């Protein structure tokens with residue numbers, strides 16, 4: 001049995017030789033890693049309600065926090081930003097606690113339609129005593145059924161409506177959703193966990209904050225990492241409630257090294273976000289087309305996807321096995337995808353990939369059972385990390 005340090009070394013070597021196409025992930029730039037691996041990883045900084053820091057040696061940490069918070073506000077044009085949540089799930093929990101009370105109703109997109117499992121009965125609604133109602137959704141067009149939604153919202157009068165999906169390929173007509181929510185004074189929350197980097201780059205749902213009371217999400221899916229969560233709002237009263245639901249309610253310390261790393265990643269997105277997000281969206285479309293031309297079933301032709309996710313069709317299973325089998329076959333060829341049928345383009349875009357014909361043929365050949373390991377090595381050798389300013 002080797003030591004964990006040896007195992008970490010081996011893992012780093014493994015990672016250098018694989019192509020990561022998991023839609024929920026991204027890599028962190030070396031200057032972001034530097035902050036994560038700094039002395040801060042073991043420190044506390046806790047500004048108390050009276051303004052005094054409960055810990056010593058924290059003045060630089062307080063400056064870093066303010067700078068990171070400023071970067072996030074600048075990136076999204078937000079009046080208020082809560083940057084302490086240690087994940088998208090915690091951010092969602094805080095947002096719900098700040099808008100709902102026990103017995104209130106929450107409306108969300110069902111898991112069946114790609115919605116986030118955490119909003120389903122048995123998870124957050126049960127923990128906090130909320131009722132759950134499903135947002136009517138058209139699986140074929142990946143659109144909210146606005147007419148049915150309007151009818152249902154008048155019936156169930158939800159305290160909050162939360163949009164966003166984990167299988168997320170199409171933006172919403174948010175102006176319309178917002179108008180409907182106003183009829184029942186329901187708070188509109190947008191969970192952009194998967195697409196925060198694309199929203200920052202204004203290439204997916206650029207109006208997310210404009211029409212929502214709260215925009216929240218993970219900082220490591222299409223965002224440039226590190227793993228964490230943020231909550232944005234232009235409503236000052238809501239911002240205050242959000243802030244009150246962090247310390248000693250949903251968490252205690254926020255990991256100062258992570259917040260420093262977040263600020264660095266946000267600065268990269270301020271500089272490169274639009275260029276990056278533009279490439280992600282076009283790579284998704286072009287890769288979908290190539291896969292489809294090669295006989296691999298991709299959902300929702302002819303538009304396929306407007307985000308960083310390509311959803312494989314379950315119709316592939318007859319020929320190529322289920323999503324688990326496809327993931328295993330790709331994994332054997334040093335291409336990493338999840339076992340849920342999602343293929344992500346965020347990370348390959350940051351590695352400078354633009355030739356989706358070449359990449360699509362490699363993926364399709366691997367899915368069909370060919371050995372493509374040397375071709376993967378070749379494209380990795382020609383890749384070039386982009387959008388890291390450091």
Ligand SMILES: *Cc1c(COP(=O)(O)O)cnc(C)c1O
Nearest residue numbers: 087088089116164165166193218
């Ligand atoms: C991934 C995801 C989350 C959870 O985010 P974490 O950062 O892993 O805690 C919440 N909501 C949606 C829609 C997600 O896709």
